[in-house]
Amino acid sequence: xxxxxxxxxxxxxxxxxxxxxxxxxxxxxxxxxxxxxxxxxxxxxxxxxxxxxxxxxxxxxxxxxxxxxxxxxxxxxxxxxxxxxxxxxxxxxxxxxxxxxxxxxxxxxxxxxxxxxxxxxxxxxxxxxxxxxxxxxxxxxxxxxxxxxxxxxxxxxxxxxxxxxxxxxxxxxxxxxxxxxxxxxxxxxxxxxxxxxxxxxxxxxxxxxxxxxxxxxxxxxxxxxxxxxxxxxxxxxxxxxxxxxxxxxxxxxxxxxxxxxxxxxxxxxxxxxxxxxxxxxxxxxxx
Numbered sequence: 001x002x003x004x005x006x007x008x009x010x011x012x013x014x015x016x017x018x019x020x021x022x023x024x025x026x027x028x029x030x031x032x033x034x035x036x037x038x039x040x041x042x043x044x045x046x047x048x049x050x051x052x053x054x055x056x057x058x059x060x061x062x063x064x065x066x067x068x069x070x071x072x073x074x075x076x077x078x079x080x081x082x083x084x085x086x087x088x089x090x091x092x093x094x095x096x097x098x099x100x101x102x103x104x105x106x107x108x109x110x111x112x113x114x115x116x117x118x119x120x121x122x123x124x125x126x127x128x129x130x131x132x133x134x135x136x137x138x139x140x141x142x143x144x145x146x147x148x149x150x151x152x153x154x155x156x157x158x159x160x161x162x163x164x165x166x167x168x169x170x171x172x173x174x175x176x177x178x179x180x181x182x183x184x185x186x187x188x189x190x191x192x193x194x195x196x197x198x199x200x201x202x203x204x205x206x207x208x209x210x211x212x213x214x215x216x217x218x219x220x221x222x223x224x225x226x227x228x229x230x231x232x233x234x235x236x237x238x239x240x241x242x243x244x245x246x247x248x249x250x251x252x253x254x255x256x257x258x259x260x261x262x263x264x265x266x267x268x269x270x271x272x273x274x275x276x277x278x279x280x281x282x283x284x285x286x287x
Contacts, residue, residue: 004031005046007055011062018066026071030061033075070207080129082136085159090151091126092216097273098192101247102133104271104280105190108243109138116141118187118239123178123230124148126216128156130190131172135165140188142169146180149215177226178233189234192247193226194219223249227256227281231263238285246281253278 008027015023025039032039034057050058065074072078072093077086080094081102087093109117117140122131125145135143147153153172160170173180178189196217201209208217219225227246234244244265248256253270260268265283273279 001049001051002055003046004042004048004050007031007050007058008042008046011058014062014066018068020065026065027062029071029075030065031058033077034058034061068207069211073211081133083129083132083159083163085127085129085132086155086162087127088155089211090149090213091155092192092212094127094129097275097279098130098247099133100273101190101192101245101280102130102137104245104282105134105188105243106138108188108245108284109140112139115139118142118242119144119184120188120190121146121178121181121184121186121237123181123189123191124193124216124226125156125172126152126192128159128172130192131156131170132159132163132165134188134190135168135170136163138168140168142171144171144173144181144184144186146173146175146178148174148176149213150174152213152216177229178237181237184237185239186237187239187242188245189230189238189242190245191226191230193230195223195227195247195249195252197221197223223252224255224259228259231256231260231265231268231281231283235264235285240285240287242285244281244283244285247279248281250277250279253281256281 011027012023020026028039028042032042061074072087077084081099119142120134120140122145125131125147128145131143131145156172194217198221201218257270260283268283270278271280
């Protein structure tokens, strides 16, 4: 059998020819995910012989990555804040910008007078990364994640079994928008909704356009459909003093802010992401 090093050299060459930016790192990440060891351990074991089943799996995975499939789907997991969440083509791959959305909610919670932050609702939960991060890092009594896609909820439910946050009840509900949580009076409504236009979707990198779920990206011809619904309907559900936090497209931040103020959110504001782009629409419900 060839050594692990030989497999990595061949895979690196294949990925490099496919235009992958860091082929050696990605080849190592794929081997690590399949073998269940860390990337550093792969390097330490590189002179050892491989096994035929593992080599076969590895070559198939490298071929998937070389064809343009995102690395997160190939390895099946991605880091998000304190968590490793499993992902596949049923859900959007979590981005660093969304970690910042969670950070805004946690900062809001830290200003609460007591230890109980109430109930948080994550609209369009997908992999469950936002809901689970809030349950693990926050002090919410309950976190409810909703999604209109049963297949996405299946991924979130699996991630919930992996995380099992202590002390916080986490519930998943199927439904469109806020329709599934009309019985609640949440203290937080948070969402990373679809916010891409049809034209923008067509122009996306093929790794996104051809693999990630279209319904989690596109929101009508202007990209604002889901955001309009959230800013229009959230106030009637939120507790007084409750937070609305939405990830938005940086090119339409001014429009999102205008829509929020027209919907009665007089204290609405937009904050920048880690790349200094206007990314988060935030507002609190006044009495």
